Amino acid sequence: MQWKTGLGSRLSIANLPTNMLCSLVLLAGEFGVNTESWFAGMRLNVQEIHDPQARVSYRQACEVIRRALPTLPIEGTGLAIGGTQNGGNFGVLGLAMKTAPTFGDAVLIGLEYQRNLGPLMELELQDRDDGGLAVTATAPEEAADLLPFLCEEMFASTLMLARELAGPEFRPLRLELGYPAPRYAARYHDLFGCEVRFDQPQHAMVVDRRWLALPFASYNPVTSQQALALCQAQLAAISPRGETTAAVERQLRPRLRENPQMTDIATALHLSERTLRRQLAEEGTSFSAVHDRVRTERALELLQDPALTIAWIGGQIGFNDVREFRRAFKRWTGQAPSEARHHFG
Numbered sequence: 001m002q003w004k005t006g007l008g009s010r011l012s013i014a015n016l017p018t019n020m021l022c023s024l025v026l027l028a029g030e031f032g033v034n035t036e037s038w039f040a041g042m043r044l045n046v047q048e049i050h051d052p053q054a055r056v057s058y059r060q061a062c063e064v065i066r067r068a069l070p071t072l073p074i075e076g077t078g079l080a081i082g083g084t085q086n087g088g089n090f091g092v093l094g095l096a097m098k099t100a101p102t103f104g105d106a107v108l109i110g111l112e113y114q115r116n117l118g119p120l121m122e123l124e125l126q127d128r129d130d131g132g133l134a135v136t137a138t139a140p141e142e143a144a145d146l147l148p149f150l151c152e153e154m155f156a157s158t159l160m161l162a163r164e165l166a167g168p169e170f171r172p173l174r175l176e177l178g179y180p181a182p183r184y185a186a187r188y189h190d191l192f193g194c195e196v197r198f199d200q201p202q203h204a205m206v207v208d209r210r211w212l213a214l215p216f217a218s219y220n221p222v223t224s225q226q227a228l229a230l231c232q233a234q235l236a237a238i239s240p241r242g243e244t245t246a247a248v249e250r251q252l253r254p255r256l257r258e259n260p261q262m263t264d265i266a267t268a269l270h271l272s273e274r275t276l277r278r279q280l281a282e283e284g285t286s287f288s289a290v291h292d293r294v295r296t297e298r299a300l301e302l303l304q305d306p307a308l309t310i311a312w313i314g315g316q317i318g319f320n321d322v323r324e325f326r327r328a329f330k331r332w333t334g335q336a337p338s339e340a341r342h343h344f345g
Contacts, residue, residue, distance in 0.1 A: 011142060014057040014246030015238050017118035018049040019089075020153070021061060023081045024068050025049065031073055038067045043247035043269055051253065053297075055238075055246045061120060062143050069149060075184045078152025083191055085157040087164045092234065093117060094161065096227035099220045103166050104212030107135075110161075113231040115238060120146075121154045126204075132173050133212070134204040147179050151203050152188075158205060159192060166214055172207050176200040242283030244269075244276070245290055252294045259318030262287040296332045299325075303341045310337050 025046060028035050039045050042063065048054050056064075069077055087094035093113050097106035107125065114123055121137040128134050137154050139147065155175060163170045174195040175188065181198040188196045192205075241249075251265050258264075265287070266276040280286055295317040302313045314325030314337075329337045 011058045011140065012243055013240045014055045014060070014243050015240055016056050016058060016061055016120075017052070017116070018054050018056055018061075019118050020120060021049045021056070021064055023153075024065065024072075024077075027077070027081060028068070028072060033071050033073075035068070035071075038064050038071075043243070044250070048250045051250065053253065054250055055241065057243050057246070058120065058140070059142070060243065061118075062146060065146055065149065075182070076152060076187050078149040078154075079156050079187055079191060082153040082156025082158075083160065085160045087161060089157075090117065090161060092227055092230045096224065096231050097161070098165060098216070098218050099224040099227060100216060101219045101224075102212065102216060103162075103214040106165055106216070107212065109228070109231070113235055116231060116234045119154065121150050121203075123154070123158075128206060131209065132206040133209045134176075134206045136202055136204040138203070147203070148177075148182060151177055151179075155203075155205050156191060162207075162211075165216070166211060170211065172205045174206050176202065176204045176206065178203050241285075242279075244279040245283050245285055248276075248280070248287065248290050249294055252291060253298070256295060256298055256317045257315065292328075292332055296329070299329060299337065300333075300340065303337060306341070313337065 024038075025035050035046055039049075042060055044056060044060060044064075049056075074080060087098055090097070093110065093116050096113070097109050100106040100109055111123055111125060120143065121139045124136045124138075126134045126136055135155075135158060137151060139150055143150060159170075159172070172192055172194045174197060175192050176197050178200050179198065185196065185198070247269055248265055251268050252260060255264075262276065263273050266273045269276065271279070277287065280290070298317050299313055302308055302316060310326070311322040314320075314322050317325070319325035319328065326336055329335075329340070333340060
């Protein structure tokens with residue numbers, strides 16, 4: 001029996017949240033490492049990756065990691081990042097797992113919505129002939145040089161979450177890794193508290209299936225359903241977009257009040273307006289379409305606060321005339337701002 005979820009899409013599609021990159025930047029801050037060079041020439045900067053709406057491509061994420069690792073004065077960077085994770089780092093998904101009925105239910109929820117966190121490895125759950133249950137992790141061939149870091153971060157994070165859910169006594173049966181043992185291999189044993197095998201045919205954390213039946217005292221059916229609904233909404237919002245489209249979105253969000261034009265954004269991205277228009281067209285969109293989508297998303301977010309006036313919200317996304325905002329919003333969504341606000345009720 002095998003449960004599987006898809007990681008996603010082409011390497012240049014910018015649909016990954018920036019959680020991993022944020023963790024690397026925070027770790028660099030602890031050592032006083034300047035991170036600007038990590039993002040040079042990538043239409044991406046340190047400030048932008050802290051935006052929860054920012055998205056990057058798999059290619060961009062891997063390139064930042066390749067640049068980052070040699071600048072950090074530690075070995076086992078993935079263990080250092082993953083070993084400090086807790087339920088809070090998993091956001092709404094962590095809450096949905098914590099309020100599930102059992103550990104097994106939590107595992108399936110985590111697998112179903114793993115894309116919400118922007119993972120760089122795809123997780124699957126597989127039965128083993130010896131009766132164990134394996135959480136396996138795979139990555140595209142293009143990330144083969146990063147496998148030690150990616151496996152360390154993924155399995156250490158998974159371990160920390162499992163211990164928060166099941167209790168500190170949670171231990172895997174063993175850890176299997178498809179690369180040679182590094183110089184600091186003893187740290188794997190210290191963290192995971194189990195047998196660690198290197199040079200294996202796959203990357204997997206094998207656990208005793210008895211853990212799946214463990215009931216959670218934190219189970220709350222109402223909170224669980226609410227958290228799952230949010231997870232579903234987050235997953236639905238992960239739409240395919242190209243790297244240029246994502247770069248334009250990152251430039252637009254903090255500047256909506258200024259109503260930036262295509263020329264402004266092209267200049268900020270060090271492109272000619274013609275080149276920007278062509279690249280967006282190659283990704284199946286246009287500047288006006290991206291601008292309207294970003295304004296729509298921000299307007300809908302602000303409309304959820306009943307204390308904010310329609311006129312003020314329009315000003316926040318670049319409209320000085322409230323009537324123009326109402327007309328534009330109806331064109332974007334098919335309803336007036338007041339009608340949309342009523343739905344948030």
